[in-house]
Amino acid sequence: MPGFREEIAKVISLSLKERLKQDEVLALLESPPSAEMGDIAFPCFKLAALFKKSPAEIAKHLSQDVKLPASVEKAEAAGPYLNFFLQKESIAKQAISRILKEGASYGKLKANGKRVMVEYSAPNTNKPLHLGHLRNDSIGMAVCKLLEAAGCKVIKANLVNDRGIHICKSMLAYRLFGKGKTPARAGLKPDHFVGKYYVLYNKKAAEKPELEMQAYEMLTLWEAKDRKTIALWKKMNEWVLKGFKETYKNFGSSFDHWFFESEFYDRAKPLVELGKQKGFFSVNDEGALLARLENYGLPDKTVSRADGTSIYITNDLALTRHKFEHFMLDESIWVVGSEQNLYFKQLFKIFELLGFAWAGKCRHLSYGMVFLPSGKLKSREGIVVDADNIIAEVNCLASKEVLKRHKKIKKTELSNRARAVGLAAIKFYMLKTAAQKDLHFRPRESISFEGETGPYIQYTYARAKSILRKAKKTSLQNLLFTQLQSDEAKNLIKLLAQFPEAVQKSADSLSPHILCQLLIETAEAFNTFYHRHPVMQAESVELKKERLALVQATAQVLKNGLALLNIEAIERM
């Protein structure tokens, strides 16, 4: 069902003899700076070169030539812009009935057959998930949902970094100082229990440098599949994974596939051979194997150690090939922090040089670092903001807020609402700014429930739902929208109509913040409308119904939007 924006794009496209396609026109539409100038603006700058006329001339020509749809009252050229004045009844009818009809699928595009894998979270099994993972998971989940809405078949993947020297460090500390304790006996969440030994290792290693040697010996034993070492590794990894799964469940992260580095790190031999054959993998003076990338403006990358043991990239070489071949992917996306920008450039260049057809289908979704007031997160020193603690802390804050408003609320209801509100605060905070920007996390200020926040949008939704509950089962069929005349209603409708385009844009550019921005604007517009125009006390029955329909449509859009950000819309707050 086309909306009025599509209609406008269509008539412009037709008038331009389709030199610009409807979708291209649609993407160019913007809002004039003030309402007096119109509701939708079409800038003509891009057409100047195409038609060899000034933008103003083109706008003028279009204003006379364009065949206006019913949703448009008039179109005026204003310098280089063509401004459209919308017909209130028509757009209300069109947009609201479309949203009510499509319901939960409003904003979703039809399937495009593209298979995309999104790898995110990627924890290390030597320590619990921290603040950085919360940003990673928030972005990862939102991008998965956005791509799904855009019509892709999405496979959510988690790569568990479960081998390597860092894992051996917590293992060594446990063997030396653990005295056979278990998480249960220590009364700790199992991933926190293991993390304690990683911190302990680093503390002890500062005094006893020989520990480093011992950790490396342990890695060699592990690679040689030494029974006792493997047994310890398995035990500790099980503990950690059990803890992770609990955190993921709490936070709402989910995965279709779990990959383990331990299963892929030694499967890169054929690729290493291929690289040698192609002549750009070669051994250096110390005996390590390097991918020679200096001709491509990149530093060389070590592919395997002199003693033949594997390093991190070995795993990615084998795993990526497996991903594309086994899952028949059209695209593979890695959600990984910006500190690995160079690493991914090198990795992708190696795929290209190895000659894989899918080399160009790899995307690194890079996001900025999360800093604390004291500096960067440093898990080695135990300076972390632990994910579980943050979730619990925000939950507690939310709980207090709910309790302030509802003194006699039932316990289960209180905890459900607090959980939803707390998570919304964290996730929206992580998503509302462009991913590449660094984030400075100040626990007290960062996660607020007022202003541009997840809870603000949830609150707006809850207010809308509260009205709808009061209205009971008023029929909203066959409304004419002749009464819904206010500017506030019109503004709101215009924003609701932009939702599908915002979803598309967010998905295409892997930028959840674009959708966040629209949801904020929509919530603001609704709250303005809410204050100016009482719904249940409307002057006439017809007006009341029309307002109710608008409230219903707004609630639907907010709910759909939040869902794409992996945030729950709650009925009452």
Place this chain on the structure above:
RNA sequence: GGACCCGUAGCCUAGCGGAUAGGGCACUUCCCUCCUAAGGAAGGGGUCGUGGGUUCGAUUCCCACCGGGUCCGCCA
């Protein structure tokens, strides 16, 4: 030394070649006999890091510089 990212009001942030630079926090002043005040209305606060250049037009593109960050490991 080299590469990349970020500098927009006290703080956070959108816009990234075009119409008066949008928001939020904090601050000032109003609004709960009225559908949830986690809200709304109004107000003050900006040389869009600095200096050049390209352009009819630059917060947006290019160059230099200055701040801040990251990476350049036989760590992951």
